[in-house]
Amino acid sequence: MNSQDVILGMLLKGPKSGYDMKQKFQSTFSFFYDASFGTIYPTLSKMEALGYITKESIIQEGKPNKNIYSITPSGREKFQEYIHSPMESEVYRSDFLMRLFFGEFVDKAVIIGWFERKIEELEASHQSLSTGYEQFIHHSSPTQALCAEFGMEQLKMSFAFLKKGLEKLHNLEE
Structure with missing residues (x-):
């Protein structure tokens, strides 16, 4: 499992901004997965280049533009590969x-x-x-x-x- 797999899973529910994803990592996933903005945005760029997601820029007045990401058919296929692959051993650090x-x-x-x-x-x-x-x-x-x-x-x-x-x-x- 990596951040790419998790992001693809999130996008199966519908388009999201990078900020929306970061909120999900900080709340829902915080007990069992961690990712920072420093991880999320490079991963999104890589996934877009690989054709797993698309990005739509929403122009906002008085604020920076908002990027909304959506999963592509190729991204759905990639997620299915992950979800059906053998489970990895858990890594525990304390x-x-x-x-x-x-x-x-x-x-x-x-x-x-x-x-x-x-x-x-x-x-x-x-x-x-x-x-x-x-x-x-x-x-x-x-x-x-x-x-x-x-x-x-x-x-x-x-x-x-x-x-x-x-x-x-x-x-x-x-």
């Missing part, structure tokens, strides 16, 4: 877990601080996802709802682990 792995080199108080900040971060993420889910569920497909539910369950599991880990750290002898 600065928190890497630091925890090397936690023997810092004071227990530092590690406790990491746990407390991570717990706060997960609480905020879960709240945001739950709120978004309540708004999103009414106009989502069953598979989209399952993605959101997976994210919420994973956050709950991580939260429970962190609470248990924090308790263990508090109980460790100095």
